Amino acid sequence: MTTYDDRASLTDLTATVERVRSSVEGVIEGKPEVVRLSLTVLLAEGHLLIEDVPGVGKTMLAKALARSIDCSVRRIQFTPDLLPSDITGVSIWDQQRRDFEFKPGAIFAQIVIGDEINRASPKTQSALLESMEERQVTIDGQTYELPSPFMVVATQNPVEMEGTYPLPEAQRDRFMARVSIGYPSAEAELQMLDIHGGASPLEDLQPVAHAHDVVKLIDAVRGVHVAETVRRYAVDLVAATRTHPDLRLGASPRATLHLLRAAKASAALSGREYALPDDVQALAVAVLAHRLLPTAQAQLNRRTAEQVVQEILQHTPVPAAPQQGGIGVGRPATPYGQQPPRRL
Numbered sequence: 001m002t003t004y005d006d007r008a009s010l011t012d013l014t015a016t017v018e019r020v021r022s023s024v025e026g027v028i029e030g031k032p033e034v035v036r037l038s039l040t041v042l043l044a045e046g047h048l049l050i051e052d053v054p055g056v057g058k059t060m061l062a063k064a065l066a067r068s069i070d071c072s073v074r075r076i077q078f079t080p081d082l083l084p085s086d087i088t089g090v091s092i093w094d095q096q097r098r099d100f101e102f103k104p105g106a107i108f109a110q111i112v113i114g115d116e117i118n119r120a121s122p123k124t125q126s127a128l129l130e131s132m133e134e135r136q137v138t139i140d141g142q143t144y145e146l147p148s149p150f151m152v153v154a155t156q157n158p159v160e161m162e163g164t165y166p167l168p169e170a171q172r173d174r175f176m177a178r179v180s181i182g183y184p185s186a187e188a189e190l191q192m193l194d195i196h197g198g199a200s201p202l203e204d205l206q207p208v209a210h211a212h213d214v215v216k217l218i219d220a221v222r223g224v225h226v227a228e229t230v231r232r233y234a235v236d237l238v239a240a241t242r243t244h245p246d247l248r249l250g251a252s253p254r255a256t257l258h259l260l261r262a263a264k265a266s267a268a269l270s271g272r273e274y275a276l277p278d279d280v281q282a283l284a285v286a287v288l289a290h291r292l293l294p295t296a297q298a299q300l301n302r303r304t305a306e307q308v309v310q311e312i313l314q315h316t317p318v319p320a321a322p323q324q325g326g327i328g329v330g331r332p333a334t335p336y337g338q339q340p341p342r343r344l
Contacts, residue, residue, distance in 0.1 A: 016217065017043075017269065019208040020068045027064040027201045028057055028181075030188025036269065037179050037286055038065050038153075042214065043221045044265035046176025046258060047132055047152040049117075049290060056181045058155035059115050063202055065153060066111040069214060070207035072147065074109035078120035084127035088137050089144075102139060107131050110147045110211055114154035118164045125171050128152065132174040149214045169249065169293070176258045177283070178290035217268075224264035225274040229319035234259050234280050240312045241292055246303050249293035259287045277318050285309045 017039060024035045038061065041048045050058045066073040076087060089105035106112065107128070117125065131137050135146045154175070157164055172178075184192065195201055234256055242250030263279035270279075285306050292305040 014271070016209045016213045020065075023068040023205060023208045024061070024064045027205065028061050029191050029195065030184045031057075031061075031181060034061065034179055034181055037177060037283075040262055040265045040269060040283070041176050042149070042151055043218055043268060044176060044258070044261040045149070045151075045218055046261065047154070047174060049172070049175040049178040050153065050155045050181065051158065051178055051290075052180045052182065054157060056183060058181060059113070060200075060202065061181065062113045062115075062153040062155060064205060066113060067202065067205045068207060069111065069209050069211060071110035071149070071211035071214070072108075073111045073113065074106040075113040075115060076106045077115050078117050078124070080119060080121060082120045082124045084124050087124065087127040088131070089139055091140050100140070102142070102144070104144070105137075107137060108144070108146065110149055110151070112150075112152045114152060116157060117154040118156040118167055120165070122165060122168055125165070125167065129170060129174065149211060149218060169291075172290050173252055173254055175290065176262060177286040179286060221261075221265050221268045223273070224267050226260060226264060227274070230263070230275055230277055230280065231260065233277050233316070233319050234263070236316050237280065237284055237312060238288065240316055241288060241308070244308055244312065246294055246298040246308050247292050247305075248295045249291075251288050251291050255288055255291050259283060262287055281313055281318075284313055 021035055021039060024038070025032060028035060038048055042065070048062075050061060052058055063075075076082075085105065087105050087107050089103050089108065091100040091102050093099075094101045114128070131146060131150075132152055135148075135150050137144045137146065152175075156167070183189075238251045238253075238256045238259065241247055244250070259280060260275075262283045263275040266279040266283060267273070267275040289305040289309050292308065294303055294305055294308070298308075
């Protein structure tokens with residue numbers, strides 16, 4: 001856990017996050033909330049699923065985030081004929097050494113971009129399961145550790161598009177958050193024509209942070225304090241999805257853990273060393289909705305998982321901040337039991 005003696009380094013890490021944010025926002029115009037969510041997932045050690053119609057910048061967002069950090073990056077174009085070994089790697093017989101030699105696949109990178117992930121078969125999609133959850137790959141009985149930091153940024157087209165396979169529940173549950181970029185505003189689209197009209201800004205994008213800086217920032221995020229009342233609030237939200245009449249599949253315990261980690265990262269991005277119920281509320285839809293399966297009746301009524309999560313947020317009591325008062329002698333209480341504020 002980060003101590004108070006690390007204030008100088010935390011200030012440097014804050015500047016690092018701002019540089020990455022500015023770099024990505026220079027490519028993705030008019031979508032600061034999408035960029036913030038991407039950074040939140042990165043600092044929370046999660047994986048990001050970007051779902052939207054073609055042409056709104058899904059792959060460009062993933063590339064901009066990857067190129068803004070000086071780390072290893074691999075891109076996988078998912079197609080129906082892609083094999084699991086193309087992702088994880090394969091053991092090849094070396095005639096000179098008279099032994100099998102492992103050839104790593106595209107998953108052995110710190111940031112892996114999976115473009116149009118739902119165009120591959122379920123068999124190929126399942127090749128990501130172990131790496132996304134355990135950060136390792138097992139080939140022919142041999143386990144290989146993946147580098148740190150490790151993040152999968154996957155894009156997918158809506159399931160109504162031709163040639164797509166719905167992601168299995170186990171695959172969707174391993175993504176910490178799902179985001180839709182959406183169409184830009186008229187002003188942002190006009191600005192995009194000026195910036196992207198001649199050449200892609202990705203060509204001139206240079207790394208503004210190192211991988212070891214991201215690892216330090218992830219360690220700092222782990223030390224963000226979450227009070228018992230805030231943890232209980234996250235558990236209540238997730239539990240409500242399991243009993244809601246419009247859902248046939250609620251969120252898993254992994255979803256609760258992801259929601260908590262994302263709230264801690266969001267608090268750090270806001271300059272706080274403690275998480276608030278506001279952090280949980282702001283991330284609930286992005287973290288929970290893609291894991292939920294509406295009932296057939298809900299689908300007939302055009303009820304979406306996002307609407308259900310919004311309804312749960314409205315009906316779940318929000319914990320109130322504790323009253324200010326003394327704790328012991330000369331020590332005033334601080335909201336939600338956090339330690340003295342520290343800038344992250």
